[in-house]
Amino acid sequence: MKRRIKISLLFFVIVIAACNTQENTSETSKQVESVFPKGKLLDSPNFTGTVWLQMMGAQDSTLYARFGNVTFEAKARTNWHSHPGGQVLFITEGKGFYQAKGQPARALQKGDVVEIPRNVVHWHGAADDSEFAHIAISLNSDEGGAVWIEPVSDEEYEQAVNK
Incomplete structure (x- = not known):
């Protein structure tokens, strides 16, 4: 019950933050239509392809949660990874995939929610024909x-998107 309350509170904080953002018209023309800013282009070895990140919320939060908008170009994805405290994804735009290690990939679209338990090794990213965005x-x-x-790997990705 406590976990659901925390997730609900975080969701409402994100929605309120989104309502208070100012749009940059030059940036808006380059992105999927969204209430959340696309953010900065990531230069990280932990992603394949082109990915943007806009962190949101206070860095010193006593909520013990970090959240941001992640936008993936078609075919872009995270590396395999896990989170000691778990993770929730709110899909806001496009089509993509989530896959836990050893499980079949799950297709995702706008409106889907993924609850990822603590320490589950997984990846998430865009479909091969669509940009994809989520609040992580x-x-x-x-x-x-x-x-x-x-x-x-490209082979793992192809296997996931072609099932």
Whole structure:
């Protein structure tokens, strides 16, 4: 019950934050139509393809949660990784996939929610024909950040999107 309340509170904080953002018209023309800013282009070895990130909320939050808008270009994806405190994804735009290690990939679309338990190794990213965006919430962040493992191979990705 406590977990559901925390998730609900975080969702409402994100919605309120989105309502208070100012649109940059030059940036808006380049992105999927969204109430959330696309953010900055990521330069990280933990992603394959082109990905943007807009972190939201206070860095020193006593909620022990970090959250941000992540936008993936078609075919872009995270590496295999896990979160010590778990993670929740709110899909806001496009089509994509989530896959836990050893499980079949799950197709995702706008409006879907993915609850990822603590320490489950997984990846998420865009379909091969669509940009994809989600609000990613890392829960219990006082227990540590993402544990990055290895890239999702092209073969693993193709197998996931072609099922």
